[in-house]
Amino acid sequence: xxxxxxxxxxRDGNSAARLGLMDTVHGPVETPAFMPVGTHxxxxxxxxxxxxxxxxxxxLGNTYHLYLRPGHELIRDLGGxxxxxxxxxxLLTDSGGFQVFSLASLRHVRDEGxxxxxxxxxxxxxxSPELSIEIQESLGSxxxxxxDECPSQPSTYDTNLRAVERTTLWAERSLRARSSGxxxxxxxxxxxxxxxxxxxxxxxxxxLGFDGHAIGGVSVGEPREEVRxxxxxxxxxxxxxxxxxxxxxxxxxxxxEMIGHGIDLxxxxxxxxxxxxxxxxxxxxTLSIKREEYARDPLPADPECDCPTxxxxxxxxxxxxxxxxxILSSRLNSIHNIHFYQSVMAQAREAxxxxxxGEFLTHFLSxxxxxxxxxxxxxxxxxx
Amino acid sequence: xxxxxxxxxxRDGNSAARLGLMDTVHGPVETPAFMPVGTHxxxxxxxxxxxxxxxxxxxLGNTYHLYLRPGHELIRDLGGxxxxxxxxxxLLTDSGGFQVFSLASLRHVRDEGxxxxxxxxxxxxxxSPELSIEIQESLGSxxxxxxDECPSQPSTYDTNLRAVERTTLWAERSLRARSSGxxxxxxxxxxxxxxxxxxxxxxxxxxLGFDGHAIGGVSVGEPREEVRxxxxxxxxxxxxxxxxxxxxxxxxxxxxEMIGHGIDLxxxxxxxxxxxxxxxxxxxxTLSIKREEYARDPLPADPECDCPTxxxxxxxxxxxxxxxxxILSSRLNSIHNIHFYQSVMAQAREAxxxxxxGEFLTHFLSxxxxxxxxxxxxxxxxxx
Numbered sequence: 001x002x003x004x005x006x007x008x009x010x011r012d013g014n015s016a017a018r019l020g021l022m023d024t025v026h027g028p029v030e031t032p033a034f035m036p037v038g039t040h041x042x043x044x045x046x047x048x049x050x051x052x053x054x055x056x057x058x059x060l061g062n063t064y065h066l067y068l069r070p071g072h073e074l075i076r077d078l079g080g081x082x083x084x085x086x087x088x089x090x091l092l093t094d095s096g097g098f099q100v101f102s103l104a105s106l107r108h109v110r111d112e113g114x115x116x117x118x119x120x121x122x123x124x125x126x127x128s129p130e131l132s133i134e135i136q137e138s139l140g141s142x143x144x145x146x147x148d149e150c151p152s153q154p155s156t157y158d159t160n161l162r163a164v165e166r167t168t169l170w171a172e173r174s175l176r177a178r179s180s181g182x183x184x185x186x187x188x189x190x191x192x193x194x195x196x197x198x199x200x201x202x203x204x205x206x207x208l209g210f211d212g213h214a215i216g217g218v219s220v221g222e223p224r225e226e227v228r229x230x231x232x233x234x235x236x237x238x239x240x241x242x243x244x245x246x247x248x249x250x251x252x253x254x255x256x257e258m259i260g261h262g263i264d265l266x267x268x269x270x271x272x273x274x275x276x277x278x279x280x281x282x283x284x285x286t287l288s289i290k291r292e293e294y295a296r297d298p299l300p301a302d303p304e305c306d307c308p309t310x311x312x313x314x315x316x317x318x319x320x321x322x323x324x325x326x327i328l329s330s331r332l333n334s335i336h337n338i339h340f341y342q343s344v345m346a347q348a349r350e351a352x353x354x355x356x357x358g359e360f361l362t363h364f365l366s367x368x369x370x371x372x373x374x375x376x377x378x379x380x381x382x383x384x
Numbered sequence: 385x386x387x388x389x390x391x392x393x394x395r396d397g398n399s400a401a402r403l404g405l406m407d408t409v410h411g412p413v414e415t416p417a418f419m420p421v422g423t424h425x426x427x428x429x430x431x432x433x434x435x436x437x438x439x440x441x442x443x444l445g446n447t448y449h450l451y452l453r454p455g456h457e458l459i460r461d462l463g464g465x466x467x468x469x470x471x472x473x474x475l476l477t478d479s480g481g482f483q484v485f486s487l488a489s490l491r492h493v494r495d496e497g498x499x500x501x502x503x504x505x506x507x508x509x510x511x512s513p514e515l516s517i518e519i520q521e522s523l524g525s526x527x528x529x530x531x532d533e534c535p536s537q538p539s540t541y542d543t544n545l546r547a548v549e550r551t552t553l554w555a556e557r558s559l560r561a562r563s564s565g566x567x568x569x570x571x572x573x574x575x576x577x578x579x580x581x582x583x584x585x586x587x588x589x590x591x592l593g594f595d596g597h598a599i600g601g602v603s604v605g606e607p608r609e610e611v612r613x614x615x616x617x618x619x620x621x622x623x624x625x626x627x628x629x630x631x632x633x634x635x636x637x638x639x640x641e642m643i644g645h646g647i648d649l650x651x652x653x654x655x656x657x658x659x660x661x662x663x664x665x666x667x668x669x670t671l672s673i674k675r676e677e678y679a680r681d682p683l684p685a686d687p688e689c690d691c692p693t694x695x696x697x698x699x700x701x702x703x704x705x706x707x708x709x710x711i712l713s714s715r716l717n718s719i720h721n722i723h724f725y726q727s728v729m730a731q732a733r734e735a736x737x738x739x740x741x742g743e744f745l746t747h748f749l750s751x752x753x754x755x756x757x758x759x760x761x762x763x764x765x766x767x768x
Contacts, residue, residue, distance in 0.1 A: 074700070
């Protein structure tokens with residue numbers, strides 16, 4: 001029996017977009033879905049209630065961070081990550097690999113796993129596929145990810161070939177390491193920007209019988225245009241009947257485009273990280289709240305948005321909070337950005353259900369482009 | 385007609401404690417009341433909804449900070465401070481004097497006002513009684529404070545005498561500067577630790593016909609024991625039929641004691657500032673959440689508390705957030721501390737209504753003292 005029920009409820013006639021329903025122990029997840037990132041057992045600055053209210057049904061938890069602090073055994077002993085952070089929705093955990101490759105120092109990859117030193121205290125660790133599964137099971141994840149080797153991009157054919165071979169080896173070990181009765185497990189397709197490697201690796205990973213499939217190594221420095229075609233090609237090689245997850249992507253326009261290629265799941269730190277830097281996503285492009293022109297602006301961040309931030313506060317107030325270095329600035333901006341992302345997802349799902357995804361995509365991208373060109377004039381065009 | 389309706393609903397038989405009701409344009413305020421401090425137009429890290437949910441009915445706004453950034457005229461043009469920060473409850477604003485004396489550089493006091501340089505950009509300003517009223521009226525305050533001279537303590541008799549004389553002069557000018565139909569205005573009694581100066585100044589300030597009276601200069605470095613008797617003596621000289629406000633005080637045990645001397649209003653940054661430093665107030669004393677002993681503690685911060693933080697989160701999680709430098713740490717700790725303060729106020733009001741304030745005070749202080757002595761053992765005593 002499958003460890004994750006996934007049902008496709010509707011397909012768009014003119015694209016690969018599909019509307020799905022994943023059933024987890026912690027509730028249903030309608031796809032396409034965006035997963036806010038809960039790095040240290042918290043989506044920075046936000047409570048579970050605020051995430052729920054934004055339309056979030058699934059979060060991503062970071063294995064690397066929680067393993068180092070406070071430790072997966074501590075979280076297990078306290079009842080798991082859901083209880084620890086008071087989140088009762090679905091949780092996907094990453095394998096820890098991506099952070100080891102991007103944050104840890106002195107890392108050394110060998111077949112056994114990745115040797116690395118903690119970015120917190122310099123202590124030495126070996127992250128193996130087996131340890132990654134042990135950590136994710138301790139956290140009580142609903143969807144676990146198999147450890148992969150994730151080279152920074154662009155890198156050579158040979159580097160990507162070795163990463164593909166090792167990732168397959170680790171994928172097999174991850175499946176064997178999983179306890180009976182534990183969570184769903186997704187495999188990750190690597191291969192960089194090389195279509196033949198992606199094709200070969202997709203076939204290998206798919207043959208192993210994972211509950212779902214992810215496309216990795218596409219948010220690590222590559223040129224955007226090339227990524228697009230690689231993702232589209234790879235997505236079409238993944239089985240229709242399992243969820244497809246594009247890791248670490250991305251901007252709203254990338255999400256809507258990739259949904260058109262049949263992607264179901266996304267995660268990204270952009271909405272929360274950019275919020276803390278004062279950048280707000282809107283249906284007409286981004287808005288940098290620190291700009292002088294907003295000092296006396298009585299409009300909400302996005303006049304078309306119905307989030308708590310846009311309901312209660314003016315751009316002038318948001319700018320004041322940002323300039324004053326107030327914690328509430330990060331909160332209100334994060335609430336808006338997460339709400340915006342989830343509202344884009346909800347619109348995408350509705351468009352798929354109505355069989356007009358192509359139309360939605362064109363309209364969305366063209367409004368965004370017009371808005372980006374005219375940020376400075378937006379407030380005057382829109383009116384109170 | 386009075387600009388502020390204040391009615392005493394009950395008196396404690398064995399102390400000067402009283403239960404009151406202030407009616408403001410922005411809703412009723414039951415006294416004794418604690419006012420969280422909204423320095424930059426925000427109670428640090430919290431939303432108005434969270435403040436309401438904690439039992440807060442009145443906030444304090446800081447004239448000095450808002451005058452410098454974003455500017456009182458900007459706030460006035462955007463509809464006032466209530467609208468700017470989305471707070472629909474009552475607002476008391478200070479005069480700006482205390483911050484000029486404690487934060488600004490190169491300050492020089494003369495009869496006209498206080499010359500100072502902004503701590504933000506070094507610009508030169510003169511804060512006069514008239515400007516203070518203008519700023520507070522621009523903010524749309526419900527209760528304004530007259531500008532006072534607030535010497536750091538302890539200081540000499542002569543210094544305090546000059547401050548008393550100048551404060552009376554400024555009090556008269558503040559009353560004259562107030563527009564017809566604007567908010568209530570409170571006068572401030574100075575005099576340091578000298579009872580004769582306090583007596584003289586109380587008589588002068590009371591004679592001017594303010595809507596309420598404050599005791600100033602008691603949270604600026606003086607020894608606690610001496611402050612106690614000065615406050616008690618001064619409070620008894622202030623008219624029964626107007627609210628009495630003890631500025632900048634203080635710890636929970638000080639609040640409950642001063643309520644017994646007839647104080648109605650308090651403000652203090654302690655609950656929010658200490659929250660950000662990881663100190664939680666509880667009915668059994670303070671708890672420093674960063675301590676190692678809480679690393680695996682499944683109990684809530686205060687097992688007797690029903691705030692959202694204590695409802696959803698363990699000490700282990702709160703410690704993890706603090707150690708990880710997460711914004712949510714400041715939020716959850718602030719929610720708990722403000723809730724604790726407001727719950728002490730609610731208990732105090734109930735005790736007064738039932739004529740057993742002395743009993744409440746004794747019980748409160750003795751639990752607190754026993755708890756402070758035994759912080760390390762508390763978790764084990766209480767049990768899950």
